Amino acid sequence: MTALVLSAADELAGLHDEPAWLRAKRRQAFAVYERLPLPQRTEEEWRRTSLKGLDLDAFQAFEAAGASAPATPIADTAGVLRQSGSEPGKVEIDPELSRAGVLFVPLSQAAREYPELVQKHLFQEVRPDRDKLAALHAALFSGGTFLYVPDGVSIAKPFVSQFWSSTGGALVLPHTLIIAGRGSSFNHVDEFLSPDLERPSLTSGSAEIFAGEASNVGYVALQRWGNHAWQFADERARLEKDSTVRMVHAGLGARFSKNRVEASLNGPGARAELKALYFGTGQQFFDFHTLQQHVVGHSTSDLLFKGALREQAQSVYAGLIRIEVGASGSDAYQANRNLLLSNQAKANSIPMLEIMNNDVRCTHGATVGPVDPEHLFYLESRGIPPMVAQRMVVHGFFGQVLERIPVQQARELVEQELEDRIGF
């Protein structure tokens, strides 16, 4: 096995024909990666999250193109990007949109062709110095998506990026950068997938979203890596005045999945909706750390994370609503609901508030429990067989999140995945 080395950053930059400034950025991030130790259990964020068994030096720095994608991407789109392993992605986009000034290209290509736009935003919200794994992602990201929608452009059909891995044993670290112009409106879906592979992989799927004034952005992350994957990702949106961002994360895959989902509300009238569902089976482990940061007042955030756990699956939810000094008129809601479907499953929930202004409305809640026997009883008393009743209750449990997925095709896909998992 080879250790991850600096030259890998250069090789990746070469593979994607990246400009010098981006190479330099990779090198800087690699230095941070080398400097930082792996997160320790003594750090509060990692206290319930064990990295036991993670050997970063066991991974190859990148993955050559392998088999074709294990599933076809969502149909009926405004544009599609496909990327296999660490190979540069391929894009198809509605030419109409290109003429309107929409940019939907592989991230490295954007760095080459639109350096001022990319340089200003890339890794500004998803910070490489947060921990060793974030640094690794920034140093050795394997490509990704750049989506820019100019002022005033509204697009009904979704953009879709599909990333897949087919060999295992390597880093597969896609990065998404979305810039929404003033008053623009669109949805983007990131789909991460792979079959279950023999050798463990290190994957990510980070996204940074810059929502310009009065823009309206939907972002969906479908995390369907195979059960060999260690996944670490940061999704973070920065919202300007009167903008709306709806983020939905579906955590279905990976053996180990650690995601930070964050929104910073930087202008009055901003509204962030953070929703997620996760369904763990077998030995799966999910860790979500969320942040609703109200930097200015008269902003709204609404978070709902719902998870079901079967067999020995475990989850950690830790979320913070932070209302900064002076952010009066903030309205924030946060809820985490956990459904435990087995005695061996384990759920941790830590919904937190830090409120530095009194003119606010903040409410949060968390629950952990089994399928409500009263619901089952109600259904069974109406002649529905117990197995079917249980399916209905679990399905109903996720309904609130499912209905917030802004892209119908993605919603159907997640529903199908859930059906397969509920499988009582």
Added chain:
Amino acid sequence: MKHLVGKVEDQAVDTIRKVVVDGEEVCLAHAEDGTYYAISDICSHEEFSLSDGELWGLQVECPVHGSRFNLATGACSGPPATEPVRAYPVTVEGDDVYVEL
């Protein structure tokens, strides 16, 4: 199944050490009574390593929060831990010390 974990003379009386047996982390004690004992090395409270702790007669004290575990039974003396840890049979054959998982 029995696993060889070392020689009798490897470990002084009234000491503990960590051994990894078939992937399991085990706290192996050569107690003051001259007997070898083995319990899981992972504290049932916050998963710190018991072999980093101190031996108090026939109990191991967790180094971080002070719960103690009985070497023979794995039973917990009191908070902050509430669960016992697993105890494993140890046999000495000649000079060899075996832990049974």
Added chain:
Amino acid sequence: MAVAPRINVGDDYKEKYGFFDPENYVFKAKRGLSPEIIQEISWMKQEPEWMAKLRLRALDIFRKKPMPTWGADLSKIDFENIFYYLKSSEKQSTSWDDVPDDIKRTFDRLGVPQAERKFLAGVAAQYESEVVYHSLHKDLEKKGVLFLDTDSGLRDHPELFQEYFGTVIPAADNKFAALNTAAWSGGSFIYVPKGVKVDIPLQAYFRINAENMGQFERTLIICDEDSFVHYIEGCTAPIYTTDSLHSAVVEIIVKKGARCRYTTIQNWSTNVYNLVTKRALAYEGATMEWVDGNLGSAVTMKYPSVYLMEPGAKGDVLSIAFAGKGQHQDAGAKMVHAAPNTTSTITSKSISKAGGRTSYRGLVKVQPGSSHVKSFVKCDALLLDDQSISDTYPYIECDESEVTIGHEATVSKVSDEQLFYLMSRGISQVEAETMIVNGFIEPFTKELPLEYAVELNRLIQLEMEGSVG
């Protein structure tokens, strides 16, 4: 045979509180902590060897353990500038004239009797480090109830003591438990025999009087099967001291079918660091209730906990915190469900004013195999102005599916509608806000003995008027 240390008390106190006469000797430890000081404390108290050893080991643990990196800011504590033990008969220079006017005014407003004022203000120098306020009624003695200061408990009941001391909270539990185990002095020791219900609350006033003097009370309560006791510590009047550290440890064992209620009204003056570890073990069908009010101090870090060890055990925490200017109340509760069919509730009410900060920090933990657990946590925070801060950090760790755990919290300001309604009826804004705050904490107040409830409401009124020191 050891002789009980005897403490000089004023004659009126003797009549009023039934103090025993102290033997008069003077011992004042040096500032700071060292094995020598710890040994000296133990020697002065004529303790058994096992306690001396335990203290020394705890000191070692205290030194090795890092300061907590979470919670309130503790960086200003200078452990080397604290007296770790001060004998009661030591004469202090403090006089009534030195007590700040605002504290005196508060006493006036609260209607605290003259003698008690001096006592609370630290003027009555006899009452330091040792527990001197115990009224143990004759009928309790007859029932076999023990209610002693902890030093006497160790001396007079060594077997009982050795069986339980440090078993609920080991020295290594946390840095301040280690400090307390090394330097403890005073506190209460209570034993309630099988089937005995103590129908009057047992009360003890704890005090910090001398400048820079640490106070490390150690309380041990054992409720034998089917017994009941209600213990009250603290008082509503502010307890005046200059810079000081208060770091108590309270261990409680509630056996099968017993019930224990522990009520605290804490109102240290606003320069005290109040860092307390409180934990109870509740066995089969037992009930443990913490009623915990935190008003004073610069910094409080306190999370009363209940370990529900056997089926049917029940834990309740009902707490309020009030943080004014410069104060940080980091308080909460822990419920550890280690057996099936156990239940717990936590109700927390916090109020922040004039830049004060309240933090709720709590844990509900369900161990594997603890099925049919029910736990509910409710935290409400009221922010009275836009400089004040409120945090909520509830931790839920659940290792079992057949459970029902819920947590809810809200943070709000005094509602304009309510204020308007009250003010339109001719009530001043301060009065109206006071009424709203008193209404907000009513679930807490109604659990207090009447005289405490009345005093607490008055105190809230003073806090709201901004006239409390």
